[in-house]
Amino acid sequence: MSTIANPDSRHNARTLRADAQRNYDRLIRAAEALFTERGADTSLEDIARRAAVGIGTLYRHFPTRDDLIAQVMCQSTAAIVARGDTLLRSATPAAALAGWLRELVGYVTTYRGLTAALATSYIGSGTQLCSGCGQIEKAGRALLARAQAAGEIRRDADVREVILTAHSAAWISEQTKDPAAIDRLLGILFDGLRTIRPTQRKRSSPRRRSGRRRR
Amino acid sequence: MSTIANPDSRHNARTLRADAQRNYDRLIRAAEALFTERGADTSLEDIARRAAVGIGTLYRHFPTRDDLIAQVMCQSTAAIVARGDTLLRSATPAAALAGWLRELVGYVTTYRGLTAALATSYIGSGTQLCSGCGQIEKAGRALLARAQAAGEIRRDADVREVILTAHSAAWISEQTKDPAAIDRLLGILFDGLRTIRPTQRKRSSPRRRSGRRRR
DNA sequence: ACCTGAACACCGTTCAAGT
DNA sequence: ACCTGAACACCGTTCAAGT
Numbered sequence: 045m046s047t048i049a050n051p052d053s054r055h056n057a058r059t060l061r062a063d064a065q066r067n068y069d070r071l072i073r074a075a076e077a078l079f080t081e082r083g084a085d086t087s088l089e090d091i092a093r094r095a096a097v098g099i100g101t102l103y104r105h106f107p108t109r110d111d112l113i114a115q116v117m118c119q120s121t122a123a124i125v126a127r128g129d130t131l132l133r134s135a136t137p138a139a140a141l142a143g144w145l146r147e148l149v150g151y152v153t154t155y156r157g158l159t160a161a162l163a164t165s166y167i168g169s170g171t172q173l174c175s176g177c178g179q180i181e182k183a184g185r186a187l188l189a190r191a192q193a194a195g196e197i198r199r200d201a202d203v204r205e206v207i208l209t210a211h212s213a214a215w216i217s218e219q220t221k222d223p224a225a226i227d228r229l230l231g232i233l234f235d236g237l238r239t240i241r242p243t244q245r246k247r248s249s250p251r252r253r254s255g256r257r258r259r
Numbered sequence: 260m261s262t263i264a265n266p267d268s269r270h271n272a273r274t275l276r277a278d279a280q281r282n283y284d285r286l287i288r289a290a291e292a293l294f295t296e297r298g299a300d301t302s303l304e305d306i307a308r309r310a311a312v313g314i315g316t317l318y319r320h321f322p323t324r325d326d327l328i329a330q331v332m333c334q335s336t337a338a339i340v341a342r343g344d345t346l347l348r349s350a351t352p353a354a355a356l357a358g359w360l361r362e363l364v365g366y367v368t369t370y371r372g373l374t375a376a377l378a379t380s381y382i383g384s385g386t387q388l389c390s391g392c393g394q395i396e397k398a399g400r401a402l403l404a405r406a407q408a409a410g411e412i413r414r415d416a417d418v419r420e421v422i423l424t425a426h427s428a429a430w431i432s433e434q435t436k437d438p439a440a441i442d443r444l445l446g447i448l449f450d451g452l453r454t455i456r457p458t459q460r461k462r463s464s465p466r467r468r469s470g471r472r473r474r
Numbered sequence: 475a476c477c478t479g480a481a482c483a484c485c486g487t488t489c490a491a492g493t
Numbered sequence: 494a495c496c497t498g499a500a501c502a503c504c505g506t507t508c509a510a511g512t
Contacts, residue, residue, distance in 0.1 A: 064495060087485060098497040103487070160375065163434050201447070208435070209444060212427030219378050220423070228420060232413075236451030279476060302504060313478040318506070 068105050070095040075116050083156035084113060110165050114176050117154065121176040124151045128183030138196035141187045142234050148180070148207070149214040149226060159215040163208070181207060197237050209233050283320050285310040290331050298371035299328060325380050329391050332369065336391040339366045343398030353411035356402045357449050363395070363422070364429040364441060374430040378423070396422060412452050424448050 060068060074095035078086040088109065092102040106112035114121075127147055131140040152159050162177070184203050191197040213233060217226035275283065289310035293301040303324065307317040321327035329336075342362055346355040367374050377392070399418050406412040428448060432441035 061494065067496080088487090089485065099487085100489080100498070101496055104495075109486095163431070198447075200443070202443075205440060205443060205447075208431045208440075209428075209447065212431050213424075215430060216378070216423045216427050225420060225423075228415075228417075229424060232416070232420075232424065232448065232451035234451070236447035236449070238450075276475065282477080303506090304504065314506085315479070315508080316477055319476075324505095 064105075067095070067097050067101050070097060071102055071105060071112070072116055075112055079113075079116060079155040079158075084158045084161050088112075110161065113158070113161055117176060120151055120154060121179065124148060125179045125183045128180075128187055132186055132190065137187075137191040137194040138238075141191045141197065142230070144184070144187050145206070145210040145234070146230060148184070148210050149217070149230065152211055152214045153218055156218065159211060159218055163211055163215070196239055198239055201237055206237065279320075282310070282312050282316050285312060286317055286320060286327070287331055290327055294328075294331060294370040294373075299373045299376050303327075325376065328373070328376055332391060335366055335369060336394065339363060340394045340398045343395075343402055347401055347405065352402070352406040352409040353453070356406045356412065357445070359399070359402050360421070360425045360449070361445060363399070363425050364432070364445065367426055367429045368433055371433065374426060374433055378426055378430070411454055413454055416452055421452065 071091065075086075075091050078091050078094060082090075088102055089099055091112075092099045095102070102112075106115065124144075124147060128144055131144050134140045152162055165177075181203055184207050188197065188201065188203050188206060192199055192201070210230070210233070213226055213229040216229060217223070220226075286306065290301075290306050293306050293309060297305075303317055304314055306327075307314045310317070317327075321330065339359075339362060343359055346359050349355045367377055380392075396418055399422050403412065403416065403418055403421060407414055407416070425445070425448070428441055428444040431444060432438070
């Protein structure tokens with residue numbers, strides 16, 4: 045029955061002194077605003093300044109930039125995980141996985157520069173970011189397993205690889221700024237993940253029949 | 260009949276004063292060494308220091324970091340373009356494309372951090388890097404077109420997307436440090452690029468036959 | 475024509491001093 | 494228990510002064 049001042053803004057809910065809680069909230073809000081405006085690599089000093097807080101306070105609450113990002117993303121993370129649970133009950137396993145991956149791309153591109161930060165720490169040493177990644181990976185694993193059990197997706201596909209591939213598609217779209225590109229890339233990726241493959245055509249000579257165009 | 264002192268180290272071959280040429284070469288060598296040791300985002304000051312040259316001299320020869328990278332990569336760029344020409348004469352168009360993409364991955368992972376630098380400027384405003392990218396794109400375009408003409412690769416695949424996808428696979432492998440991952444990712448990508456797709460299975464209910472495992 | 479390095483601006487991170 | 498901001502280290506970039 046401890047007093048959790050603000051469960052929404054405090055992921056790891058332990059009681060904070062009132063002024064500390066206030067500073068924490070201001071930092072989250074400032075970071076959110078500046079991430080949106082200038083990307084996930086904004087100067088930490090600027091964030092502290094916008095929060096009207098000493099830089100030391102920022103470091104006290106968020107030892108690393110990843111910790112800050114993780115807390116700012118906290119609600120979005122919960123949302124995408126929940127979305128995975130929902131899609132798990134849809135009638136079309138492969139489509140569910142595809143849809144979820146599409147949403148994952150949205151998630152990792154919330155702020156410019158976020159993909160790089162996430163991907164680095166997805167592998168890297170256990171910051172807060174990875175706890176979020178863990179939940180996401182679990183959600184993806186369930187969707188993937190179901191699609192595989194339904195015989196629609198390659199058995200040799202690994203969750204981490206699938207997630208990282210979606211991630212990289214997001215990274216590309218971040219560079220490209222062409223919103224259509226991401227769909228085509230995900231299309232290619234997803235076709236690559238399907239079970240049924242064309243007949244292996246070993247060392248066929250290049251038949252040149254001026255390939256009839258379709259469409 | 261102009262005297263080109265060192266065509267290998269000077270891509271854009273115009274005559275330089277002897278000391279300028281010497282500094283230029285030292286900078287290239289120093290950059291090469293430090294890129295290898297510490298990645299493509301090494302401090303420019305360190306590069307100048309290792310070259311025993313003032314920082315201003317570095318900036319004079321290479322206005323941007325990308326210019327420096329482009330010149331350091333110059334020979335590798337020529338090599339991968341030449342490799343494209345060779346593969347264009349192989350008997351198996353799709354395999355040639357696949358093989359070339361594999362080598363492209365090697366190219367963009369020459370130094371740690373290179374993928375990010377290349378991808379950013381592949382889109383970005385025309386630095387020297389892009390001239391290299393242009394040649395590479397041309398090589399890729401020829402290989403892709405041939406594989407498409409042979410009916411092996413999707414007609415709707417775009418060179419830039421294909422290259423960027425290989426690029427992103429490289430980016431992942433850079434994060435992962437798992438050399439096996441890259442092969443599987445490229446495998447998935449390449450299967451996604453193939454022409455022949457499985458029969459479109461519209462709204463089939465998820466058949467749960469506890470999928471027999473193979474291996 | 476080219477080189478040099480001091481100077482400036484900026485960022486990340488720590489820590490002694492304060493309440 | 495928590496906050497503050499000066500201090501330190503480091504990097505990118507420019508430019509006046511030199512040869």
